[in-house]
Amino acid sequence: MSSKFLRLIEKIFFDDLHYQNRKAEQKAAGSLVLLSAFLCIVLCSLSSNPWFVSFILAALLLRLALMPPEQIANVLKVTFIGAGTAALLALPAVFMGSPRTFGTITMKTSESVMLLAIISEQLGWKGLAAAAAGLHLPDLFLLTLDTTVRYLHILGRFAARMSEALSLRQVGEKNWTTSGTGGIAGTTFLKAQRLSEQNAEAMTCRCFDGTYRRLGRHHVNGWDAAVLAADAAIVVLFVYLQLPFL
Amino acid sequence: MTEPGALIQLENVEFSYRGYPEKVLDGVSARFLPGRCYTIEGPNGCGKSTLFRILLGLDFPDSGTYWFDGTPVSARKMKDEKFARAFHRRIGYVFQDSEVQLFTQSVSDEIAFGLYQLHLPEEEIRDKTEYYLNQFELEAFRDRAPFTLSGGQKRRVAFAAVFAMDPEVIVIDEPLAGLDEKGQRWITDFLRKLKGSGHLIIVSTHNRAFAGEIADVHVAMNEGRLSVV
Numbered sequence: 001m002s003s004k005f006l007r008l009i010e011k012i013f014f015d016d017l018h019y020q021n022r023k024a025e026q027k028a029a030g031s032l033v034l035l036s037a038f039l040c041i042v043l044c045s046l047s048s049n050p051w052f053v054s055f056i057l058a059a060l061l062l063r064l065a066l067m068p069p070e071q072i073a074n075v076l077k078v079t080f081i082g083a084g085t086a087a088l089l090a091l092p093a094v095f096m097g098s099p100r101t102f103g104t105i106t107m108k109t110s111e112s113v114m115l116l117a118i119i120s121e122q123l124g125w126k127g128l129a130a131a132a133a134g135l136h137l138p139d140l141f142l143l144t145l146d147t148t149v150r151y152l153h154i155l156g157r158f159a160a161r162m163s164e165a166l167s168l169r170q171v172g173e174k175n176w177t178t179s180g181t182g183g184i185a186g187t188t189f190l191k192a193q194r195l196s197e198q199n200a201e202a203m204t205c206r207c208f209d210g211t212y213r214r215l216g217r218h219h220v221n222g223w224d225a226a227v228l229a230a231d232a233a234i235v236v237l238f239v240y241l242q243l244p245f246l
Numbered sequence: 247m248t249e250p251g252a253l254i255q256l257e258n259v260e261f262s263y264r265g266y267p268e269k270v271l272d273g274v275s276a277r278f279l280p281g282r283c284y285t286i287e288g289p290n291g292c293g294k295s296t297l298f299r300i301l302l303g304l305d306f307p308d309s310g311t312y313w314f315d316g317t318p319v320s321a322r323k324m325k326d327e328k329f330a331r332a333f334h335r336r337i338g339y340v341f342q343d344s345e346v347q348l349f350t351q352s353v354s355d356e357i358a359f360g361l362y363q364l365h366l367p368e369e370e371i372r373d374k375t376e377y378y379l380n381q382f383e384l385e386a387f388r389d390r391a392p393f394t395l396s397g398g399q400k401r402r403v404a405f406a407a408v409f410a411m412d413p414e415v416i417v418i419d420e421p422l423a424g425l426d427e428k429g430q431r432w433i434t435d436f437l438r439k440l441k442g443s444g445h446l447i448i449v450s451t452h453n454r455a456f457a458g459e460i461a462d463v464h465v466a467m468n469e470g471r472l473s474v475v
Contacts, residue, residue, distance in 0.1 A: 126351045146351050154393055198343070202349075205339045206338075206359065206363060209331065211362045214355050214358075
């Protein structure tokens with residue numbers, strides 16, 4: 001458990017101010033965006049026509065080009081990893097006489113990963129959780145999701161601080177790496193246990209009866225209509241391009 | 247029997263943690279009257295937090311009785327969900343470490359959390375949330391996740407979340423702990439203003455000057471015993 005890894009966890013979840021800036025950009029309902037993404041991924045997976053997948057990929061690249069540079073970099077990083085892994089796994093297909101399979105699998109994977117990365121960049125953790133709430137998932141599921149994110153942040157921060165404290169004390173010749181990592185993991189576990197007990201007590205004190213809702217209410221707007229129109233267009237395009245293969 | 251006027255009464259309460267023979271509370275008897283502010287001062291480990299846990303119905307006396315508004319509060323009584331909810335509705339608690347009592351992904355949701363538990367109409371929840379965001383100067387952070395705020399801001403969110411439920415009794419554990427001078431001033435001024443509002447306030451502190459500023463009754467606690475200063 002290196003301090004770099006712990007800082008990475010902290011960075012992922014601490015991006016709250018950044019999220020606020022992104023929130024202003026979010027115009028369509030998060031739940032609708034999630035459903036549209038799901039539709040897109042399913043249709044791309046079902047499609048036998050490479051033109052359809054290419055079209056979706058082109059549309060995604062166009063959307064990506066309109067995003068701020070930092071977000072573009074984040075999306076591309078994730079996409080390259082996903083596409084690279086898929087290409088590596090599908091590479092034998094080229095030598096076995098099916099190069100088209102190699103291209104299709106790589107493109108479909110790139111498309112799915114890029115789509116999810118764009119949504120993740122746009123909505124952030126809170127946005128994704130709010131979108132899940134918009135889909136009327138059970139309160140308990142949402143509470144578990146929120147609590148997990150919160151504890152990953154709090155405990156990640158705690159473990160990162162402990163790791164820093166340990167590195168400051170590593171001034172002698174003795175290598176503390178193994179015992180230090182064990183100590184950090186153990187202490188973090190105990191801290192997690194104590195926090196969860198206190199959390200449960202705090203919830204009891206506030207009359208918790210399983211109700212877990214959010215205040216935010218999305219007002220249907222033109223962006224929602226645009227997303228729905230795009231969904232309809234994608235479905236029509238899918239059917240049209242798929243006909244020769246039927 | 248309870249004495250007239252006392253909202254909270256402890257009668258010869260004793261408590262020790264399982265596996266430890268030492269008594270954390272050793273024959274504590276006290277009366278807490280509505281509309282008054284009590285400060286409890288004592289060294290670390292003297293039993294303040296345990297006393298608070300008993301007042302909140304999280305732990306129960308080994309012997310003696312805890313009366314809340316004339317009703318004895320016991321483990322058996324707290325198993326009655328209706329009673330437990332009504333009890334917790336009337337007594338609010340601000341933890342020393344605010345982080346543990348903030349559950350949600352935004353400050354406004356945090357304030358609304360308790361109001362949703364009370365099953366108030368949506369409009370009323372929105373109005374009350376706005377009111378408490380304003381009262382506790384939290385408008386600027388309404389969409390921020392509470393766990394990303396500073397210590398003083400977290401404390402304000404915790405206060406707002408508890409006050410939004412409008413409890414009759416407010417128990418506050420070490421409100422000044424970990425706060426800078428500005429944060430401490432804000433809490434002190436807030437509690438001074440709150441004193442006249444009819445709430446029963448019970449505060450634990452190590453800071454005698456702070457206790458002097460807000461207390462109607464200052465109580466010292468040592469080795470599990472209470473004594474009025």
